Amino acid sequence: MSKYLNIITSCNLDKNDTVTVTDLENPYGKEPKRHVALKTVNSQPFNAETPISLLCENFITPNDLFYVRNHLPVPDVNLKDYALEIETNDKLVGKFTLDQLKQDFPTVSIVATLMCAGNRRSDMTKIKAVKGLNWGPCAIGTATWTGVRLRDVLKRVGIKEDEFKHVHFEGIDYDVTGSQYGTSIPIWKAMDKRGDVILAYEMNGVSLPLDHGYPLRVVVPGVAGARNVKWLGKIIISNEESQSHWQQNDYKGFSPSIDYDTADFTKAPPIQEMPVISAICQPTHGDVVTVMNDRIRVKGYAWSGGGQKIIRVDVSVDQGKTWYVADFTAQDTAEPPRHWAWTLWSLDIPVGDNQEVEIWCKAVDSSYNTQPENFQNIWNFRGVLSNAYHKVRVQLSR
Amino acid sequence: MSKYLNIITSCNLDKNDTVTVTDLENPYGKEPKRHVALKTVNSQPFNAETPISLLCENFITPNDLFYVRNHLPVPDVNLKDYALEIETNDKLVGKFTLDQLKQDFPTVSIVATLMCAGNRRSDMTKIKAVKGLNWGPCAIGTATWTGVRLRDVLKRVGIKEDEFKHVHFEGIDYDVTGSQYGTSIPIWKAMDKRGDVILAYEMNGVSLPLDHGYPLRVVVPGVAGARNVKWLGKIIISNEESQSHWQQNDYKGFSPSIDYDTADFTKAPPIQEMPVISAICQPTHGDVVTVMNDRIRVKGYAWSGGGQKIIRVDVSVDQGKTWYVADFTAQDTAEPPRHWAWTLWSLDIPVGDNQEVEIWCKAVDSSYNTQPENFQNIWNFRGVLSNAYHKVRVQLSR
Numbered sequence: 086m087s088k089y090l091n092i093i094t095s096c097n098l099d100k101n102d103t104v105t106v107t108d109l110e111n112p113y114g115k116e117p118k119r120h121v122a123l124k125t126v127n128s129q130p131f132n133a134e135t136p137i138s139l140l141c142e143n144f145i146t147p148n149d150l151f152y153v154r155n156h157l158p159v160p161d162v163n164l165k166d167y168a169l170e171i172e173t174n175d176k177l178v179g180k181f182t183l184d185q186l187k188q189d190f191p192t193v194s195i196v197a198t199l200m201c202a203g204n205r206r207s208d209m210t211k212i213k214a215v216k217g218l219n220w221g222p223c224a225i226g227t228a229t230w231t232g233v234r235l236r237d238v239l240k241r242v243g244i245k246e247d248e249f250k251h252v253h254f255e256g257i258d259y260d261v262t263g264s265q266y267g268t269s270i271p272i273w274k275a276m277d278k279r280g281d282v283i284l285a286y287e288m289n290g291v292s293l294p295l296d297h298g299y300p301l302r303v304v305v306p307g308v309a310g311a312r313n314v315k316w317l318g319k320i321i322i323s324n325e326e327s328q329s330h331w332q333q334n335d336y337k338g339f340s341p342s343i344d345y346d347t348a349d350f351t352k353a354p355p356i357q358e359m360p361v362i363s364a365i366c367q368p369t370h371g372d373v374v375t376v377m378n379d380r381i382r383v384k385g386y387a388w389s390g391g392g393q394k395i396i397r398v399d400v401s402v403d404q405g406k407t408w409y410v411a412d413f414t415a416q417d418t419a420e421p422p423r424h425w426a427w428t429l430w431s432l433d434i435p436v437g438d439n440q441e442v443e444i445w446c447k448a449v450d451s452s453y454n455t456q457p458e459n460f461q462n463i464w465n466f467r468g469v470l471s472n473a474y475h476k477v478r479v480q481l482s483r
Numbered sequence: 484m485s486k487y488l489n490i491i492t493s494c495n496l497d498k499n500d501t502v503t504v505t506d507l508e509n510p511y512g513k514e515p516k517r518h519v520a521l522k523t524v525n526s527q528p529f530n531a532e533t534p535i536s537l538l539c540e541n542f543i544t545p546n547d548l549f550y551v552r553n554h555l556p557v558p559d560v561n562l563k564d565y566a567l568e569i570e571t572n573d574k575l576v577g578k579f580t581l582d583q584l585k586q587d588f589p590t591v592s593i594v595a596t597l598m599c600a601g602n603r604r605s606d607m608t609k610i611k612a613v614k615g616l617n618w619g620p621c622a623i624g625t626a627t628w629t630g631v632r633l634r635d636v637l638k639r640v641g642i643k644e645d646e647f648k649h650v651h652f653e654g655i656d657y658d659v660t661g662s663q664y665g666t667s668i669p670i671w672k673a674m675d676k677r678g679d680v681i682l683a684y685e686m687n688g689v690s691l692p693l694d695h696g697y698p699l700r701v702v703v704p705g706v707a708g709a710r711n712v713k714w715l716g717k718i719i720i721s722n723e724e725s726q727s728h729w730q731q732n733d734y735k736g737f738s739p740s741i742d743y744d745t746a747d748f749t750k751a752p753p754i755q756e757m758p759v760i761s762a763i764c765q766p767t768h769g770d771v772v773t774v775m776n777d778r779i780r781v782k783g784y785a786w787s788g789g790g791q792k793i794i795r796v797d798v799s800v801d802q803g804k805t806w807y808v809a810d811f812t813a814q815d816t817a818e819p820p821r822h823w824a825w826t827l828w829s830l831d832i833p834v835g836d837n838q839e840v841e842i843w844c845k846a847v848d849s850s851y852n853t854q855p856e857n858f859q860n861i862w863n864f865r866g867v868l869s870n871a872y873h874k875v876r877v878q879l880s881r
Contacts, residue, residue, distance in 0.1 A: 338795075361852065390850060397738060457855060458855060462803045
């Protein structure tokens, strides 16, 4: 861990550090204080990335540096009034306070990476404009999530997997029009012991920070960040998918030649499991890098959804003519198909006599899927699934 | 189905059509007769592809046109002497004749595509030579496999998933040195209800043909063809992987800069779940294609391992500047993560005023993984996982 990181992560913020509410009509009146080092992508709703210089310094991302992807204002949560409701066929079949969840079900922890489906969108935008927040490569982070298994809770209230097809999650976050955040996942993922879906009340050993869903968030490992609903208020078991905007008209991938005017959202499935991705965190674009023993040090992350493990990261500084295999500096021990965390990697790569190089990286996962080479052929008008090779151009000094 | 297909598939061969054995010392004395239309890639052991003109004509590949990938001579099978043995810790824990399997366990059928991990190797070879059989794009086929669930059988003999890590399969095929075909899969795949691994005795409604493993073959859907052991003689439950050549020193992927001299086979995991792939079956390289209404018809297949479904196939005739979305002509209704069969597709694509075009195709699966663009960056010295875009150059006539 760098000295810098030690300093700036020492100021831990938590859910109690909310701003003073002076205007009760302001929907953003309950936003928490945020770490000054977070890189804001949008202020209302708040969206911010971990600074790239810190992202790969820790296998477990510190809570207050974890990327924030809010779709709506942070809700006004009062734990005394809080209960999770479970509903099916318009009937309430279960209701649990946080204490009841903690007392009634076994506690479990999983190490899981969450990533926004729009992570690295800014790379895709260079090909052609897209509609969406201009995320760099740091809308990703890894935490130890502690809570109870969703399957235990659903079984307790009598849900049988073969009687339904989808599990909806509704947040208690609303916008001024009354729109509420919600989405759904297929029921097999919720009920399968290998799905590892948990209702989390802790993140890295402390109560969930407000920006990460206090008091309860569903963690759906291996699946797009958007399905990991924060401030979870209600679970609905259904034969239909969620009809929310975020399920039906967002977070879907399209062919490069389709745009907003020609897109038929009913034809594309919602993004659930995420494809393999990687990024270089160090150095960054335009850096002047000192060459040591004819090499430069390159560091980054790689991750794949669906419980796949990263098995190799290849790095090149000559447009792919030569590839070097990176060393893994941190990887979880869980085996696929239950490997939920990213892999951190590092490589001292030879750079020859060059004055500048473009560094490329690509990852391979345990299903031997690999990344597409460039953005032209995966471009989509929403700028999601932006997982082509990461390419970083740097100057070299000796 | 084309008229041509009707004619040539009318001559069904079966296991009884073995050649006359004139030389008892000949290890290849028990080879069956094969369909004349199969495209031989190697004669001993026999390896052959489905002819490309027929591959996409049927969602279910006719048995006698199904690609054959034998690693060793076809064994001399006598059903009267046959029994499947199950062993753990060097102890026999179960033994079943084929009739006992049929009587003692529920019958199940799955529709699954099998593909050799070396399918499309000949495309990779164009970049740089590789070591392996020169497969075209037709080492793939789809069948309805009928048999009993492996998990049912393993449970019956008392196997508990959490006590072991791997399940080995040994064939009764040997070479002259006594080497026996064998390989293994992780136990979760064997025991999970969503793994859908079956001990199959029928292929498309008839007894397994001799070339496809009569009397019993394990079908491990979503996984490299090599793990689908034919002529299954023994199952071993273990904490170690199979130590066979095919598990340890073959069917693994490596970085493009690694060759036989520098490869460390212990560093790469065996190929199990396969990455997304697609190919154009019609037209083929060098064809002269008649333009109709400014378009040509392109047909092909797409498939992904791990139970993923193909959600889109994109086709381009201008090096990716414009992509068109293909129509699916045949797809199984099973949902991921239990979708095991390929998708057939077709597209009448506009070709403008060109005199010739290079057709590209690429597929996207339900985890939104897609194919790498070219072979340079995925080249590996064994020529496996050859899933870059398929590119076919044709002349146009009007």
